[in-house]
Amino acid sequence: xxxxxxxxxxxxxxxxxxxxxxxxxxxxxxxxxxxxxxxxxxxxxxxxxxxxxxxxxxxxxxxxxxxxxxxxxxxxxxxxxxxxxxxxxxxxxxxxxxxxxxxxxxxxxxxxxxxxxxxxxxxxxxxxxxxxxxxxxxxxxxxxxxxxxxxxxxxxxxxxxxxxxxxxxxxxxxxxxxxxxxxxxxxxxxxxxxxxxxxxxxxxxxxxxxxxxxxxxxxxxxxxxxxxxxxxxxxxxxxxxxxxxxxxxxxxxxxxxxxxxxxxxxxxxxxxxxxxxxxxxxxxxxxxxxxxxxxxxxxxxxxxxxxxxxxxxxxxxxxxxxxxxxxxxxxxxxxxxxxxxxxxxxxxxxxxxxxxxxxxx
Ligand SMILES: Cc1ncc(COP(=O)(O)O)c(C=O)c1O
Numbered sequence: 023x024x025x026x027x028x029x030x031x032x033x034x035x036x037x038x039x040x041x042x043x044x045x046x047x048x049x050x051x052x053x054x055x056x057x058x059x060x061x062x063x064x065x066x067x068x069x070x071x072x073x074x075x076x077x078x079x080x081x082x083x084x085x086x087x088x089x090x091x092x093x094x095x096x097x098x099x100x101x102x103x104x105x106x107x108x109x110x111x112x113x114x115x116x117x118x119x120x121x122x123x124x125x126x127x128x129x130x131x132x133x134x135x136x137x138x139x140x141x142x143x144x145x146x147x148x149x150x151x152x153x154x155x156x157x158x159x160x161x162x163x164x165x166x167x168x169x170x171x172x173x174x175x176x177x178x179x180x181x182x183x184x185x186x187x188x189x190x191x192x193x194x195x196x197x198x199x200x201x202x203x204x205x206x207x208x209x210x211x212x213x214x215x216x217x218x219x220x221x222x223x224x225x226x227x228x229x230x231x232x233x234x235x236x237x238x239x240x241x242x243x244x245x246x247x248x249x250x251x252x253x254x255x256x257x258x259x260x261x262x263x264x265x266x267x268x269x270x271x272x273x274x275x276x277x278x279x280x281x282x283x284x285x286x287x288x289x290x291x292x293x294x295x296x297x298x299x300x301x302x303x304x305x306x307x308x309x310x311x312x313x314x315x316x317x318x319x320x321x322x323x324x325x326x327x328x329x330x331x332x333x334x335x336x337x338x339x340x341x342x343x344x345x346x347x348x349x350x351x352x353x354x355x356x357x358x359x360x361x362x363x364x365x366x367x368x369x370x371x372x373x374x375x376x377x378x379x380x381x382x383x
Contacts, residue, residue, distance in 0.1 A: 031345065034176070035220075074263070080275040087231055094229070103228060110248070111236060116282040118141070118166050120142055120171075121144040132168070144160050172195070173199075179317065183316070202221045203221060212233050213232045216228070274363075291362070295322060295360060298369055307379070318361060323353055323357045327356025334383070
């Protein structure tokens with residue numbers, strides 16, 4: 023790691039690959055002979071359009087996005103999709119299924135209720151979202167316009183270990199906090215989206231991968247800016263797209279490819295999370311919040327059971343260069359977000375720190 027960089031366990035925005043940051047740094051005032059920064063370019067200029075198209079095709083290649091799917095680069099955060107999805111998709115039958123397994127799917131579910139009849143197909147609220155429902159527990163409506171779930175629950179530290187089977191009902195998935203962390207079969211989904219600020223780029227970009235045939239049936243009052251059809255037709259350039267973030271995504275994707283693509287990312291994910299969960303399971307003091315079998319490979323939530331000791335842990339960890347380990351206020355305790363760009367060495371050192379704290383307290 024370069025001098026003075028800390029191990030940043032933030033849930034997002036979070037660490038980006040050092041090589042991507044350094045490349046951006048070296049090009050910040052003069053992008054490859056253009057005489058200007060990417061931040062200063064017209065989004066319709068030849069030089070930026072090349073960045074845009076290359077980033078789109080890198081993502082298509084890395085995620086193996088099939089024909090018939092469009093990749094969109096949008097704004098309004100992942101939360102914008104909570105509205106955009108029902109506005110565009112619920113009209114087909116007027117109904118949608120939602121799996122509520124954490125904070126963000128719960129907000130998305132409530133938002134969708136403004137636009138149609140929403141059925142909670144599964145919920146983990148009974149155990150404070152510490153587990154992921156099994157396929158058998160999903161109460162599916164065959165007439166739903168779509169089935170919505172959030173693949174990784176950033177706050178509670180749980181992750182779906184399977185892709186739900188919903189027959190002919192299209193799957194809509196929030197992958198904000200685990201996109202690019204493993205291979206996924208995009209053809210199983212109607213729509214995948216992710217806020218970029220965890221595994222992809224700085225905040226300000228939302229990536230949407232949509233099966234094109236699903237677009238074009240939006241509710242009549244859907245704002246133009248929130249219409250997938252508009253954005254597909256205009257190739258995300260109905261208005262100014264988040265240019266800088268798209269450029270940064272391209273640099274992150276170069277790094278992902280250098281590490282062996284999504285298979286490489288998955289190996290690293292298993293290595294990092296396996297090490298951390300083993301350390302916590304073998305400790306005297308610490309307990310993991312999520313049930314085994316539902317644990318996230320990206321956000322590891324844990325606690326000692328004593329608020330005082332948790333606070334001491336976070337404070338001493340910060341002093342030792344492991345920052346942003348405090349858990350979300352809804353869960354308390356600690357959370358280590360170990361996204362793609364977290365070096366394995368960062369987790370190794372955190373594990374050593376946890377072991378020492380366990381012995382000394
Ligand atoms: C899984 C998930 N979905 C949605 C969001 C909301 O993202 P945004 O702040 O980009 O609206 C977050 C934010 O952390 C998230 O973790």
